[in-house]
Amino acid sequence: MLDQTILSILKEQDQQLFDLVLREETRQHEQIRLIPSENYASPAVKAALATSFTNKYGEGYPGRRYYQGQVNTDALELMVIERAKALFGYPHANVQALSGAPANLGVYTAFLKPFEGKIMAMRLDHGGHLTHGSPVSVTGQWFEILSYGCNENDVLDYEEIRRQALEFKPDVLVCGYTAYPRLIDFEKFGEIAREVGAISLADVSHIAGLIAGGAHPSPWPHMDVVTFTTHKTLRGPRAAIILAKDADMMDRIDKAVFPGLQGGPHFNTIAAIGVALGEAASPAFKDYSHQVVANAKKLGEELKVRGHHVVSGGTENHLLLLDVRKSHKLPGKRVAVALEEVGIVLNFNTVPNASDRQKPLFPDGIRLGTPSITTRGMKETDMVRLASLIDRTINNLKTGKISEGESAWKDDDEAVTIAAAVRELATSFPTFAW
Ligand SMILES: Cc1ncc(COP(=O)(O)O)c(C=O)c1O
Structure with a gap:
């Protein structure tokens, strides 16, 4: 969390800005952030x-x-x-x-x-x-x-x-x-x-x-x-x-x-x-970087056994690409939007060797990464829970055309249940832990 003194100075002087900061802090705490290019900077980095x-x-x-x-x-x-x-x-x-x-x-x-x-x-x-x-x-x-x-x-x-x-x-x-x-x-x-x-x-x-x-x-x-x-x-x-x-x-x-x-x-x-x-340069960061990769590998394996198409068959670094068109006949954007609705934030992404339908704004895939959740302290066992929540979300989506205003969910109650489980998983970890 942001240093309390800094927060209180802001709160005293500029309530409007403080409210926005607080809302963003809360979002980053309550959601599971899987955008591979994002992370949680330490309080010392933010202080500097x-x-x-x-x-x-x-x-x-x-x-x-x-x-x-x-x-x-x-x-x-x-x-x-x-x-x-x-x-x-x-x-x-x-x-x-x-x-x-x-x-x-x-x-x-x-x-x-x-x-x-x-x-x-x-x-x-x-x-x-x-x-x-x-x-x-x-x-x-x-x-x-x-x-x-x-x-x-x-x-x-x-x-x-x-x-x-x-x-x-x-x-x-x-x-x-x-x-x-x-x-x-x-x-x-x-x-x-x-x-x-x-x-x-x-x-x-x-x-x-x-x-x-x-x-x-x-x-x-x-x-x-x-x-x-x-x-x-x-x-x-x-x-x-x-x-x-x-x-x-x-x-x-x-x-x-x-x-x-x-x-x-x-x-x-x-x-x-x-x-x-x-x-x-610290030993703790060495452990962190290896855990990032271990978590990504585990998440990929767990998604694969649940029938997802993991691009290149897996990962050796911090990120995964899923071709959701190949596995579930779904466009990447629909999946990314749906995952955000249940509190899992990632991005839709192009994938290599995709269908002819793929365009940069309508790609066939999604991109997931583990740097942020690993900073929060998640480990391989948490990847099993996370893979299950992602899988349930994707399986709860309608394929084919959806008309204006129509829900993308097959079952709205299931989406609500998943969102509660995501929030519970996210908030059981701090937003910064070594
Ligand atoms: C490989 C690579 N190079 C460069 C950049 C650009 O960085 P920035 O957005 O800080 O300009 C990115 C950002 O995502 C990246 O992934």
Whole structure:
């Protein structure tokens, strides 16, 4: 829960805002949050966000600022850079990127000229991110893109990726995904990039916490550049870190981030990143990251035995994709909306090798992840209960067309019973527990 002092200050001064904060706190406590890119930041991370570092401006980098008064902000930024380097084993780090999308843009613009550069990355509907060259993102509009995908088993085919890379000759080869449930072989990606003369970029936004805790192999020393958000499995504030293998690359990236793309860094966020990195270096975080994966595996197995189509047959990380069209003839969106009605919050998602009907806004699947519920302290036994509640919800949905105003439930009472059980399961865990 938010620090009581901070809450009471807010309550005294701005009741309207306080009410909203309280409602969101309650929602996050009473619902089961399965969005794989979300988590619960610790009270210390939230406290750092609320410090006086929010008052300071400091365009530039430590020792090279455009403003005076940097004695503490320089020390802060240098400390957080050192923590990032130590945790991920890379010799250079930038902690100023405001979030994941600007971090990726920073890397592209560091190395590529608009309308000349070539990027090869995973297609959006197979699990890539918008900033990996989607036509609706500037990354897809400014650069020539070749998208690779999963094979018929919904997994990466490294030989096929190599063949495509040899033909396309990208300047930047990207791995790291938004919706891919398997381990990434960074060594293979590094080899392919070197063979075709590309810079290798691992966007490990989703799995940064797993890498930090040793629950996923590290991109070091295989990938040239690594980007990641700090607010997903890493459990920090909403921001990003960029790591680079050599000083020249880092220098180009630093310049691309500032003054290329951004103004002054958000020092309160950088302070909170520092706290999160400190937490991620603890033995407790190692246990947490392994439990995240154990919970995802168990949830996948339990759903599979109940007849759900788990994309790629299971998971090796923190997330699962279910193809609900294949298993239950249901559209992903109907399932996601219904699950929210009973208190289980996740997102509808495209899945690889889907039906012809799949569109980004009407996909065939849903995406589930265990970072948040593991932070709350849930274990494998709780995954059995959760799988049963998800299964009952999905089986209680009507298939086929539903007319305007018609209930999607086969049985409204069953939906109410499930919602009560979800609330009971959720509230039996705190919203932050180590
Ligand atoms: C792989 C990946 N890269 C980048 C981003 C973008 O991060 P942000 O939303 O912080 O800009 C995301 C966000 O979901 C992501 O999953």
